[in-house]
Amino acid sequence: MEDLVIGGVPIKKGERKRVLLDVAKLYDFTDMNIPIEVVRGKEDGPVLFVSGAVHGDEINGVEIIRRLLTKKTLKSIKGTLIAVPIVNVFGFNTNSRYLPDRRDLNRSFPGAENGSLTAQLAYTFMDEVIKHCTHGIDLHCAAVNRVNLPQIRACLDDLETQKMAHAFNVPVVLHSELRDGSLRAATGELKIPTLLFEGGEALRFNEKTIKSGLNGVLSVMREIGMLKPLKNKSVPHDVFVARSSHWIRAPHSGILSAKATLGTRVKKGQILGIISDPFGREKHDITARRTGIVIGMATLPLLNRGEAVYHIAAFEDSNAVEEHVDLFEEHFDSDDNVRFLD
Numbered sequence: 001m002e003d004l005v006i007g008g009v010p011i012k013k014g015e016r017k018r019v020l021l022d023v024a025k026l027y028d029f030t031d032m033n034i035p036i037e038v039v040r041g042k043e044d045g046p047v048l049f050v051s052g053a054v055h056g057d058e059i060n061g062v063e064i065i066r067r068l069l070t071k072k073t074l075k076s077i078k079g080t081l082i083a084v085p086i087v088n089v090f091g092f093n094t095n096s097r098y099l100p101d102r103r104d105l106n107r108s109f110p111g112a113e114n115g116s117l118t119a120q121l122a123y124t125f126m127d128e129v130i131k132h133c134t135h136g137i138d139l140h141c142a143a144v145n146r147v148n149l150p151q152i153r154a155c156l157d158d159l160e161t162q163k164m165a166h167a168f169n170v171p172v173v174l175h176s177e178l179r180d181g182s183l184r185a186a187t188g189e190l191k192i193p194t195l196l197f198e199g200g201e202a203l204r205f206n207e208k209t210i211k212s213g214l215n216g217v218l219s220v221m222r223e224i225g226m227l228k229p230l231k232n233k234s235v236p237h238d239v240f241v242a243r244s245s246h247w248i249r250a251p252h253s254g255i256l257s258a259k260a261t262l263g264t265r266v267k268k269g270q271i272l273g274i275i276s277d278p279f280g281r282e283k284h285d286i287t288a289r290r291t292g293i294v295i296g297m298a299t300l301p302l303l304n305r306g307e308a309v310y311h312i313a314a315f316e317d318s319n320a321v322e323e324h325v326d327l328f329e330e331h332f333d334s335d336d337n338v339r340f341l342d
Contacts, residue, residue, distance in 0.1 A: 056091015
């Protein structure tokens, strides 16, 4: 590949440029642009996109990409990094998951040139960014009033995607089939192996999530040959793959008293929480249907019947997963353990 052109801007080998990709205008005729930074090495290699804020209120990915772009190691990159910290610029500026037409961007890919506002943004992103790429990482967090354990979701039937998922180096990898309209499904159609990283909650920075996400992106870049391996490579975390997961929903409306916490192992029949009325008289237990690890949970204790409360992933050895999640959390608790990020 010689000149890479995004938004009409050519980026040559060895160049680093910022591009403002025009998507639409606001009511007052103010331009709305997707900000992009492209880092091209002098040598050919993989072309990796790293995207954040496809859902506009999921801001951990924005910070992960901001920190990624400050790394000195990018000066020796092989191939091309296309960093897109804010895809859904409309939602990001209004603290909203959605676009002004109330559509979910991650259910609107590959989009349509003359479709709805969301479809047009999806089309522009695919046409201007994704079509150039060989690999991808899409950064997400939980929806509002929920929190997720740092995890990778990927279709592990593809061997290159599987390799990337293990290289990301978070303890939990969830095999996830491609969903119609998602960015992963659209890149799958183009044979571009893509990971979805989940961690933390909407509209909040979570330092462990940010550190683990940044470490994961850099680890994948090393795995696919964009960066040189670390000289003093740290011992990798064990990675555990879950082939199934399920949500436990509130059996009754009320106020939640949570008993299980994120990352813990729960047994079939174990009480995960208790829902009661404001007087504490009428109580309803929330129990686990199967043994597994809590990989997501509600953060708002005020529940209506049927609302999702606990996301449980099933593993062959859930005891080992819990142990390694604990070690993973401890690792990112300390500022002494960030050498590998440089």
